[in-house]
Amino acid sequence: MTPEAVTAIGKRAEAMLDALALISADPGRLTRLYLTEEHRRAARLVAEWMRSAGLKVRMDAAGTVHGLLPAAGDGPLAGKRLLVGSHIDTVVDAGRYDGTFGVVAGILAVEELRRRSVALPFGLEVLAFGDEEGVRFPKTLIGSSVVAGALRDPMLDLTDAEGVTIRAALAAFGGDPDALDAEAYRPEDTLGYVEAHIEQGPVLERLGLPLGVVTSIAGQARFRIIVKGEAGHAGTVPMAIRRDALTAAAEMILAIEAIGMIFDIGHAGEEVARTAIVATVGEVKVLPGAGNVIPGEVRFSLDLRAAEDAVRVGAEAEIRQRIGEIAARRNVDAVVETVHEKPVATCAPAMVGRIGTAIGRVTGGEAHRMMSGAGHDGQAMCHLGPIGMIFVRCRGGISHNPAEYASPEDMGLAVVALVETIIATSG
DSSP states (O other), X not given: OOHHHHHHHHHHHHHHHXXXXXXXXXXXXXXXXXXXXXXXHHHHHHHHHHHHTTOEEEEOTTSOEEEEEOOSSSSTTTTOXXXXXXXXXXXXXXXXXXXXXXXXXXXXXXXXXXXXXXXXXXXXXXXXXXXXXXXXXXXXXXXXXXXXXXXXXXXXXXXXXXXXXXXXXXHHHTOOGGGTGGGOXXXXXXXXXXXXXXXXXXXXXXXXXXXXXEEEEOEXXXXXXXXXOOOEETTTSXXXXXXXXXXXXXXXXXXXXXXXXXXXXXXXXXXXXXXXXXXXXXXXEEESOOTTEEOOEEEEEEEEEESSHHHHHHHHHHHXXXXXXXXXXXXXXXXXXXEEEEXXXXXXXXXXXXXXXXXXXXXXXXXXXXXXXXXXXXXXXXXXXXXXXXXXXXXXXXXXXXXXXXXXXXXXXXXXXXXXXHHHHTO
C-alpha cells in the first residue's frame, strides 16, 4: 500500500475516535463508564460501524458488542474464530485512543480485508468490551473475562460508589447476569486474540518507531486499605494521644512509595525492569471529612504492578508488613483487602512472531519487542487461547489524559499490520 493509502486509513480511525469521544457523561471531558447510558450509546455506534463493514452483530449478556465475519468455505478451520478488539469504556477525564482504537482498528481491518477480497478460512470476530478499566466497579476486565469464561459469580456482588451491584447494573442495562457462563467461548474453537493499542508509555517515541510488538503484560493487583483511628475534636485532643487515621495513612502511603522506588522502572534496563514494581495510590477518602474533626477513618486504594508475579507478591508482602508496623506504632487499625489480581500474561511466541513479521513488512524495519506495564483485555483472554498485541506510538507517552494522541500515520500502519497478522494466521 502507498503511504497515502495507509494514512487515509488512519484518518478514518481518527474520525471514528472523534465520534466516540462525543459520547460522554461529563460535558467538556470524556468519561464513559460500564453499564451506563453512555456505554449503551457507544455500543450502538460501534454496532452500526460493524454492520456497515459487513459483520453480523450482537450484544452479549455482559454488554460486549460482537461483530462476526464468517469463514469462507467449510474447510477444517471454518468452525474456529480469530478474535480482535479492545474496550470502549474510559477512565474519568480520559483520552480518546485508549481501548477504543483497538475496536476501531478491528473494524477497519475487516474493511481492508474486504477491499483486498481476502477470503479467510476461519471466522474473524471484532469485540468491543464494555469494561476494561474497572472504574465504576472494583473489578477490571469484566467483558473479556466473560468471553474467556473467567468471571466468577461472587464478583457480581461487587458494588459501585452508589451501592449498585454488578448484577443489578447488568439487569438494568438489559444484560443477563444469569447467562454469563453461557457466553464463554471454548478454547478449541478459538485461534487466539489480537489487540491493537496505544503504548501508553514513551518507549516507542524515544526509539523513533511507530509500532512495537508486546511480549507480555505485567501482573497487577488492586487493594483497598482501610485505616481506623478515633475521630475527635480538633481543638481539644492533645497531639500525643491522637489516633489520627489520616496521618497514619499518609505515612503508609509514603512507605508504599519508598518500596516502589527500590527500583525505578522508568530508568531501568530490561534486566532490572524485570525485577521492578510500580505502586500507585490514586484514591483517598477521609471520614468524617470535616476541617475541625480529627480523621477517624481513611480508605485508600493501591495499584501494584510488576513484570514478574513473584516480584509483585514479594512487594505486596513487604507493603502489608509496613502497614501493620505503622498501624501498631500509631495505635490505629488497618485492613488490606485484595479487590483484583491478575498474573502476568505472556503473549504466545507464534503470535509475537506473526505480529513482528507484519510490523516489519509495513514499516520496513525490525519490530521492537516490549513488555506492557499497563493492563489489557489480553490478561483475561489468555485463559481462552494465545494472545498478541500491537503497540502504537503515542505522543509523549501520555495516556489516561485528554492530551493522549496517536497520529493518523501510525494508526494506519497499525491497522495494516493487524490485517497482515490476520492473513498470516491463515497459514
